[in-house]
Amino acid sequence: MKLEKGGSKVTDTGAELGFTDEQLRIRVHHVGAFADFGAIGRLEIFGDDIEWIGYDAQEDNLAGNKRLSKHFVLVNKCIGKTNSPGTFNVMRSLGASSILPSAPSAEKYTWVFYHGRPLVRDGETLIWGEHTRVVKEVPVEINTLDHLVENGDIPQIDFISTDVQGADCDILLGASKTLLSSAVGVICEVEFAELYSGQALFCDTQDHLRRHGFRFCDFLTRQDFNTAPYPVELQGKGFFTVSEALFFKNVSELIGDSPTQSGANQRVVRCLKLAAIAVVFDQFDYALGVLRTLQGKYLLSLDKLASRTNIKYIKLLRDLVRSADEIEAHSPPLYYELGRWNVGTDVPKKSSGNRWKVGLYLIERLFLMAIRIITKGNAPFYYTPISKVFHAYGLVDIAKAHDKRLVMYLLGMTYPAKGRLSIYRAKLISLFYL
Numbered sequence: 001m002k003l004e005k006g007g008s009k010v011t012d013t014g015a016e017l018g019f020t021d022e023q024l025r026i027r028v029h030h031v032g033a034f035a036d037f038g039a040i041g042r043l044e045i046f047g048d049d050i051e052w053i054g055y056d057a058q059e060d061n062l063a064g065n066k067r068l069s070k071h072f073v074l075v076n077k078c079i080g081k082t083n084s085p086g087t088f089n090v091m092r093s094l095g096a097s098s099i100l101p102s103a104p105s106a107e108k109y110t111w112v113f114y115h116g117r118p119l120v121r122d123g124e125t126l127i128w129g130e131h132t133r134v135v136k137e138v139p140v141e142i143n144t145l146d147h148l149v150e151n152g153d154i155p156q157i158d159f160i161s162t163d164v165q166g167a168d169c170d171i172l173l174g175a176s177k178t179l180l181s182s183a184v185g186v187i188c189e190v191e192f193a194e195l196y197s198g199q200a201l202f203c204d205t206q207d208h209l210r211r212h213g214f215r216f217c218d219f220l221t222r223q224d225f226n227t228a229p230y231p232v233e234l235q236g237k238g239f240f241t242v243s244e245a246l247f248f249k250n251v252s253e254l255i256g257d258s259p260t261q262s263g264a265n266q267r268v269v270r271c272l273k274l275a276a277i278a279v280v281f282d283q284f285d286y287a288l289g290v291l292r293t294l295q296g297k298y299l300l301s302l303d304k305l306a307s308r309t310n311i312k313y314i315k316l317l318r319d320l321v322r323s324a325d326e327i328e329a330h331s332p333p334l335y336y337e338l339g340r341w342n343v344g345t346d347v348p349k350k351s352s353g354n355r356w357k358v359g360l361y362l363i364e365r366l367f368l369m370a371i372r373i374i375t376k377g378n379a380p381f382y383y384t385p386i387s388k389v390f391h392a393y394g395l396v397d398i399a400k401a402h403d404k405r406l407v408m409y410l411l412g413m414t415y416p417a418k419g420r421l422s423i424y425r426a427k428l429i430s431l432f433y434l
Contacts, residue, residue: 019269024049024311025071026273027155029145031055031079031171032163033065034095039220039244040161040187042280044068045394046313049276053154055079057088057099057140075154080142081170090136098165099142100196102132109195110226112235127229128195144174158273162188163244166196169205179212184254184274186214186247193225193241202245213253217283220244246281249274251290255297268298276313279320282398284386291321316393323385 026049030037033054043050051071056062057078065074078088080099091097107129148154157178162168168188172179179186186209190202206216224238254271271294278287294300306318383391383403390399 019265019305019309021310023265023269024272024309024314025051026276026313027051027053027158028161029053029055029154029157029159030161030163031145032165033074034061034163035064036066037068038161038163038187039246040159041068043159043277045280046276049312051155058090058097058138061094077148078140078142079145079164079171079174080167081144081173082142083144083147084142086140086142088138088140089134090138091131092133092135093131096132096165098132098167098196099140099170100166100199101134102129103194103197103199106193106195106225108228109241110229110235111223112226112232112238125229128225132195145171146175146177149178156182158182158270159185159277160188161186164189166191166199169200169208172205172208176208176212179209179214182270184249184270185277187220187244188247189242190245191242193239195241202243205245206247209247213250214247215250217246217248218281220246248278248283248286251293254290255293264298268294268300272314272317275317279313279316279390280395280398282401284320284402287317288321288324291317295321312393316389319389319392320386323389327385 026043026046028037028040028043028050030040030052031054033056037052037054048069048071050069051073052068053073053075054062054065055075055077057076059076062074062076078086078099080086086099088099089097089101091102109128111126111128113124145154145157145160149157157175160172160175160178160183162171164171168190172186172188175183188205190205191199192202194201209216221242221244222240223242225241226235226238249270251271251274254267254274256267271290275287275290278284278290291302295302302314302318302321306315309315383399384406387399387403390396390402
């Protein structure tokens with residue numbers, strides 16, 4: 001099945017740059033599109049800059065998926081590590097269905113609801129053996145992502161996202177060529193104990209991705225499982241069992257010498273996509289490092305590119321770099337001094353001789369915050385320059401987190417807060433970011 005371009009308009013961004021809007025569009029491939037696209041759905045903020053391709057082994061499961069933009073395709077295929085016949089196990093809970101059977105060792109694992117635990121409804125208790133009881137076996141044809149790309153059935157893969165109940169590493173094994181040639185990031189569900197028979201664990205996934213030039217970045221979710229369905233008063237904290245893991249391509253793997261102009265252009269485009277995705281996941285320093293490396297090696301002008309493209313994330317990167325240039329012009333990088341990290345001249349240091357500067361800075365911030373609350377202003381004009389850029393492009397949560405970290409640093413607090421007093425102080429600060 002060939003995927004259509006969906007009427008995508010190709011806009012020339014300048015012959016000297018060699019990029020088109022079509023080439024700059026980020027293609028996200030999400031396997032396990034049972035209801036949504038999971039954490040990578042954060043990229044929805046970029047609108048038509050993103051092309052979404054979702055896969056599920058059961059066609060009925062695709063029906064309820066949210067359409068994220070006009071560049072949106074759902075594919076009824078089972079994805080794995082080989083091109084071969086297989087069996088898809090439809091389980092009592094449809095979201096737990098998998099090409100792998102449930103692990104007998106996990107039959108009594110229990111997920112007890114506590115207030116604030118995500119993804120579980122009030123009063124729900126999940127017992128793994130019942131949750132994954134097979135109600136139907138469906139024969140399927142398993143395909144690898146590499147095979148589908150080589151056959152022209154799917155477009156280029158820039159980002160791989162998976163939520164396939166134990167078979168996530170299998171999909172990455174079947175995408176080894178793609179991980180080397182085009183993908184700049186991965187989000188995949190990982191387990192730290194077997195929930196499905198024969199499944200790979202986090203260490204296996206990390207090893208495979210590291211061999212293909214990826215670095216682990218963050219765990220985006222957390223699920224703790226208890227070992228047996230004892231009464232609640234007999235339960236402990238539980239074992240950290242399931243998470244979504246975020247990986248980014250190492251910059252050194254993307255930046256290199258290329259014998260052709262087209263090869264160099266491909267490297268530049270991949271770096272731009274990586275930087276944009278990193279920003280959305282609150283990894284701005286990493287994104288800035290990618291862009292600085294690009295500008296140094298390829299003399300890339302983000303100003304020129306942004307003026308000739310309709311791609312939103314390119315304009316975001318341009319504005320972030322402009323703000324970063326202004327900050328770096330009068331503020332040297334962090335340095336190490338007597339076991340304490342300090343910053344340059346534009347933000348007051350925490351040393352005793354500059355405490356009054358810290359106080360004045362924070363009073364000014366609190367005053368501006370109060371004006372905003374009184375006037376019911378929507379734009380947080382009290383933000384620092386970088387946070388203002390985030391907010392202007394709809395990255396409100398990133399703007400708040402970025403600004404809050406700076407304020408906590410100036411107050412001499414760790415981020416995230418540690419200790420009862422620091423946690424209370426952090427909660428008080430959070431009131432200004434509602």
